[in-house]
Amino acid sequence: MIEVFNLLIEGFAVALQWQNLLLVVAGCVAGLFIGAMPGLGSVNGVAILLPLTFLVPPTGAIIFLGALYYGAMYGGAISSIMLGIPGASTAVATTFDGRPMALKGDADRALVAAASASFVGGTISVVLFTLFAPPLADVALKFGPPEEFTLMILAFATFVGLGSDDIPKTLFSIMIGLAMSTVGLDIVSGQPRLIFFDLPGFYHGINFLVLAIGIYGIGEMLWVIEQSKGKMVISKAEVSVRRILDTIKQLKGSIRQMLMGSFLGYFVGILPAAGATPGSLMAYGVAKTMDREPETFGRGNIKGVVAPEAANNAASTGSMLPMLTLGIPGSPTTAILLGGMVIWGLEPGPRLFVDHKDFVWGLIASLYAANLFALLINIAFIPAFIAVLRMPFTILAPVIYVLCVVGGYAPTKDMHDVWLMLIFGVVGYLMRKLDYPLAPAVLAIVLGPLAEASMRQSLIMNQGGFDIFVTRPISGTILVIAIVLLVWPMIKAMNKRRTAKA
Amino acid sequence: MRLAELIMAVVMACFSAYLMWKSAELPVGWIKGSGPGGGAFPFWLGAGMLLCCAWIIVRWARRLSPPSQSTEAYMDRRSLQLFLIGAGSLTVMIGLIHILGVYVSVPLYLIFYLRWIGHHAWPLTGGVGLLTPVVTFFFFEIGLKIELPKGLAGKHFLNELIYYPLYDIFL
Known part of the structure; x- marks a missing residue:
């Protein structure tokens, strides 16, 4: 315990260096802006801006992106409340009561409540993170290739088990992501593999950023432009110090919802694939059921804003726990962060806690700082963020496209990748319209090389027998959970059809 | 659908x-x-x-x-139009990078998009169109030392005319 405390203090020494503090502030501001734009969230921001972080050392880069992640969670509430359009899927639940509050003329109260709840959710979850991460990393240090592989199977299984998407389409998305990660040179024999049409650009493999920027940059913009064909109505918000203080006093009545949202969000966030969206929706549901007057929800109840906002921030921290300790991301955003760490030359997983203490603890400490700055900047500049909502897509879209193109070029300096990114963006958009989930593919391309390596190592260890995944106690248990998660939704769907027929 | x-x-x-x-x-x-x-x-x-x-x-x-x-159309007329403009203009811009380089095709693209699709005023269009490549140049070429593609135009005359003198000043 004392050791953790000492490490955290050392982390603060890193986080509070002026360059890093500046990066925290820059990350929060960028995140708030991106989060506030309708349709764009943390995952888009992290994907599009990751290539720009090559300017600073890895610790600074992840501090910036971590702060951006937080900022976007705060910012998402702004467009949910002011436009009634969620800033990102993570802020969907915030529209349920945030929008009615805005329509009643209480937009400022809703914004302040959302920001304060985000702060509480963020802070509680970082404390939980600080306590849970070191012991989990200790356990994970004992994992061998079979455990690593089954853990990845578990991560993919949660997509099927917890996602509400079409099962074969989810499985397809996972497998196409994994298949794309195998393009390039075979890791064992060094032979060229899957060099489509003999194009030399495929020899260096498909960089995960090419897929991530294609889907979350180009594909997302095509999607958002199509979705926002209709006119948007922006609510008015008058902000004054008196009303802010007044709202904060009022929040005393919803402390229970904040705490519930924070804990629930954190634990849901830890699960791979679950992330902040289901976390915030669940928190909203629980807050409503727990309340003495559930009928007031959906009509502008402040508790309906507080619970999901606390949960989505807590979940974003939660999803970093498996990313840092196990090397398995808990959300699409952390999948991209994980890919970034590989580019920066850091091997994600439990060894980070041993080999790169300053990196890990610097990041954790900077999350505390990011939380505080995001709150202050958010409340102080509410009018500026509302102005962002008025920015027409005809300015935003081309600038984002340009960022995607130069950002997609930078990591490999190959125009081949820019074309590939365009193809991924366009095909991804066309698939998304048919309900193919795309996040599993991004997670899969990041985990693909690790999954293949650990599977092949395990098989070599056991002379080709697949029983090694079952006979080792930890990997066996993980595998059973994964299979249950995979099979469960299929049984549920079959039962549903049977009862529908009867 | x-x-x-x-x-x-x-x-x-x-x-x-x-x-x-x-x-x-x-x-x-x-x-x-x-x-x-x-x-x-x-x-x-x-x-x-x-x-x-x-x-x-x-x-x-x-x-x-x-x-x-679903009985809805996969893409109605308006959606198809928006998709073709978005994806089409982007394809042309990336294609032009091979010929004109990033620093010529990007401003052309921005001017086209802002002026003809967004119907924005010239000062705004010009401002965004000029500022974006300048910021990009300083960020990538000077800050990150990543050379962005200059295309055939760069190879034949723009390198000598513009880019090399700029490198001499800032690098």
Whole structure:
């Protein structure tokens, strides 16, 4: 315990260096802006801006992106409340009561409540993170290739088990992501593999950023432009110090919802694939059921804003726990962060806690700082963020496209990748319209090389027998959970059809 | 929407089969002493993808998935127009990078998009069109020391005329 405390203090020494503090502030501001734009969230921001972080050392880069992640969670509430359009899927639940509050003329109260709840959710979850991460990393240090592989199977299984998407389409998305990660040179024999049409650009493999920027940059913009064909109505918000203080006093009545949202969000966030969206929706549901007057929800109840906002921030921290300790991301955003760490030359997983203490603890400490700055900047500049909502897509879209193109070029300096990114963006958009989930593919391309390596190592260890995944106690248990998660939704769907027929 | 779902599944099935065939260029079985062959992992993934496509088609035929029940158009006229403008202009811009380089095709693209699609005033259009490449240049070329493509135009005259003198000043 004392050791953790000492490490955290050392982390603060890193986080509070002026360059890093500046990066925290820059990350929060960028995140708030991106989060506030309708349709764009943390995952888009992290994907599009990751290539720009090559300017600073890895610790600074992840501090910036971590702060951006937080900022976007705060910012998402702004467009949910002011436009009634969620800033990102993570802020969907915030529209349920945030929008009615805005329509009643209480937009400022809703914004302040959302920001304060985000702060509480963020802070509680970082404390939980600080306590849970070191012991989990200790356990994970004992994992061998079979455990690593089954853990990845578990991560993919949660997509099927917890996602509400079409099962074969989810499985397809996972497998196409994994298949794309195998393009390039075979890791064992060094032979060229899957060099489509003999194009030399495929020899260096498909960089995960090419897929991530294609889907979350180009594909997302095509999607958002199509979705926002209709006119948007922006609510008015008058902000004054008196009303802010007044709202904060009022929040005393919803402390229970904040705490519930924070804990629930954190634990849901830890699960791979679950992330902040289901976390915030669940928190909203629980807050409503727990309340003495559930009928007031959906009509502008402040508790309906507080619970999901606390949960989505807590979940974003939660999803970093498996990313840092196990090397398995808990959300699409952390999948991209994980890919970034590989580019920066850091091997994600439990060894980070041993080999790169300053990196890990610097990041954790900077999350505390990011939380505080995001709150202050958010409340102080509410009018500026509302102005962002008025920015027409005809300015935003081309600038984002340009960022995607130069950002997609930078990591490999190959125009081949820019074309590939365009193809991924366009095909991804066309698939998304048919309900193919795309996040599993991004997670899969990041985990693909690790999954293949650990599977092949395990098989070599056991002379080709697949029983090694079952006979080792930890990997066996993980595998059973994964299979249950995979099979469960299929049984549920079959039962549903049977009862529908009867 | 129904037809679109079927077409997408069939296209993806073809891609999966192609992937399997392509993976089989490397050994897909067990190699004594070194484990599974290099093609094994992608080969079986391709097989799994093909199975998923078959499953999607079965669900389509039984009208179980939402798109297979939908009577809406996959893309209405307006959506198609927006998609073609967005994706088309981007394709032209990336194509022009090969000829004119980033620093010429990007401003051209921004001016086209802001002025003709967004109908924004000239000062704003010009401002965004000029500022973006300048910021990009300083960030990537000077800050990150990553050379962005200059195209044929750069090779033949712009390098000597503009870029090299700028490098001399700032690097």
